[in-house]
Amino acid sequence: MAQSDTVGQQLLSRLDGRECEFCSDGTLVRGVYKGNAAVICEECGTPTAQSW
Numbered sequence: 001m002a003q004s005d006t007v008g009q010q011l012l013s014r015l016d017g018r019e020c021e022f023c024s025d026g027t028l029v030r031g032v033y034k035g036n037a038a039v040i041c042e043e044c045g046t047p048t049a050q051s052w
Helices: 004-014
Strands: 030-032 036-041 047-052
Touching: 004 030, 004 036, 004 047, 030 047
Parallel strands: none
Antiparallel strands: 030 036, 036 047
């Protein structure tokens, strides 16, 4: 795994479980957004970060 991949995965891990900044009820979870590893709000579906 390249260093940039490792840094991206660490960032996604740190965001996982935090409250969504875009809606009042959501929690961020790891997932896929447009084919990329991402952290997405489970309530509104807004991606907060993605790694490619």
